[in-house]
Amino acid sequence: MRRVFIYGAGEAGVMVLNEIQRHPEEGIEVIGFFDDDRRKIGSYIQGVMVHGGKSELKWYIRSLDVNEVIIAMPSTTKNVIKEIVKICKNEKVKLLIVPSTLEIIEGIVRFDQIKQLDLADLFDREEVRVDSEDIRSYIQDRCILITGAAGSIGGELVRKVMQYSPHMVMALDINENGLFYLVQDTSLNNIIPCVADIKDAHILNDLFSTYQPEIVFHAAAYKHVPLMENHCRVIFLNNVIGTRNILDASLSHGVRKFIGISTDKAVYPVSVMGKTKRICELLVNVYSKMGLESCSVRFGNVLGSNGSVLTVFQDQIRRGGPITITSPFMQRYFMTIHEATSLVLQAGSMGGDGNIYVLDMGEPIKIKDLAESIIILSGLAPGTDIKIDYTGVRAGEKFSEELFHREADVYESGYKGIYIERTSADTEHILRRLDNLIRDVYLLDGDEIKEAMDTLINTRKKVTI
Numbered sequence: 001m002r003r004v005f006i007y008g009a010g011e012a013g014v015m016v017l018n019e020i021q022r023h024p025e026e027g028i029e030v031i032g033f034f035d036d037d038r039r040k041i042g043s044y045i046q047g048v049m050v051h052g053g054k055s056e057l058k059w060y061i062r063s064l065d066v067n068e069v070i071i072a073m074p075s076t077t078k079n080v081i082k083e084i085v086k087i088c089k090n091e092k093v094k095l096l097i098v099p100s101t102l103e104i105i106e107g108i109v110r111f112d113q114i115k116q117l118d119l120a121d122l123f124d125r126e127e128v129r130v131d132s133e134d135i136r137s138y139i140q141d142r143c144i145l146i147t148g149a150a151g152s153i154g155g156e157l158v159r160k161v162m163q164y165s166p167h168m169v170m171a172l173d174i175n176e177n178g179l180f181y182l183v184q185d186t187s188l189n190n191i192i193p194c195v196a197d198i199k200d201a202h203i204l205n206d207l208f209s210t211y212q213p214e215i216v217f218h219a220a221a222y223k224h225v226p227l228m229e230n231h232c233r234v235i236f237l238n239n240v241i242g243t244r245n246i247l248d249a250s251l252s253h254g255v256r257k258f259i260g261i262s263t264d265k266a267v268y269p270v271s272v273m274g275k276t277k278r279i280c281e282l283l284v285n286v287y288s289k290m291g292l293e294s295c296s297v298r299f300g301n302v303l304g305s306n307g308s309v310l311t312v313f314q315d316q317i318r319r320g321g322p323i324t325i326t327s328p329f330m331q332r333y334f335m336t337i338h339e340a341t342s343l344v345l346q347a348g349s350m351g352g353d354g355n356i357y358v359l360d361m362g363e364p365i366k367i368k369d370l371a372e373s374i375i376i377l378s379g380l381a382p383g384t385d386i387k388i389d390y391t392g393v394r395a396g397e398k399f400s401e402e403l404f405h406r407e408a409d410v411y412e413s414g415y416k417g418i419y420i421e422r423t424s425a426d427t428e429h430i431l432r433r434l435d436n437l438i439r440d441v442y443l444l445d446g447d448e449i450k451e452a453m454d455t456l457i458n459t460r461k462k463v464t465i
Helices: 011-021 054-063 078-091 101-106 132-139 152-162 176-183 201-211 232-252 272-289 309-318 337-348 367-377 427-440 446-457
Strands: 002-007 028-034 048-051 068-071 094-097 143-147 168-173 191-195 215-218 257-263 294-299 301-303 323-325 334-336 353-359 388-390 410-412 418-421
Touching (some): 002 054, 011 028, 054 078, 078 094, 078 367, 132 337, 152 168, 152 176, 152 215, 201 232, 215 337, 232 257, 232 272, 232 427, 232 446, 257 272, 257 337, 272 294, 272 427, 272 446, 294 337, 301 337, 323 367, 334 337, 337 353, 337 418, 367 388
Parallel strands (some): 143 168, 257 294, 294 353, 323 388
Antiparallel strands (some): 353 418
């Protein structure tokens, strides 16, 4: 028998109680309500007593042998949710949450709507909000090219862009299976799947000549840090030369705006992946000086993207563990895929002077804490049901990342929570050294390619690696 507390003795809580009582086959016994409204304490709802607020939750969990808590206060704050999560984690209690207030208004709470807590609710900040009209003003009736469209971020960009009535969307990726499934989404119209390799400049120019894209979102890249650490040549060819090919085609064919996607790993990069992305940031700045309206968007780890730590942990939990973490001190900035793609779209409505748009992502989250939260929200106990193993820091990894260069000029944009890092690359130096590296890339070994990339990155004054 599952012994459950319902946190929230309001309308949503009563709906949850009614739904549970309609499903006795689930073996759920509601032990009581909890509510922070002192006027409700001691009253009964359909025979179920209302107890105290969150300050007493731990005591009642222990004394009444509760093994699940359902949060039924859709309007509660993130801070309250975090406190309840912490209590449930310490007491090894499963935590669930009902849908949003809007979903409750539109209809009754159904049993199958009671779901696990979205980890985004644990962020110490509100999700970024965008100005839809500003986005529509540059998307509507235009031809949009999205590279990496078969990936999680690229695919979400395709779906979001379609909401702003573009003339057409060119979905470009080398992954034909991913594109196949993307175009099977019947809600998406006017999509032109383009199976192409961004390393092939001739094919790219043919596509640009045929469809004449006006806005380019460049999301195609290799991203897995430890995996690519021993594939320096491959990631340089794809991330750097591929990006330069897209920039060349955009400049040659009169693209109105280019938006490149970067990562916090480009700030004082240690990994090969981070180095390639920093070079791409500098290239975007160079091409803005050559006449292409362009900018970069930099953000941290994206929860739920393909191969992200969240999906890895969930797979490990499904297999019964253990969850593997490199170090208990490892921490990262996190955002949802919705936030990431919204930031990219908003950046396109701002200036294209080669600078970098960065989301204020609050405080970094310890990977250990994230893992424990995922375990507890799966109804399991960290260290008991699911073991956590520490495997050691891998090549190319840092204990923490930074969102901005410390010596850079950083200022607020016109949108809350979005900042601008001013970038000024030495155009002649970068292009000359990049041309040399492209010429010699098949002659150099991995260490020599890394050294050449470091030289490119250090063309900016005061940057220390």
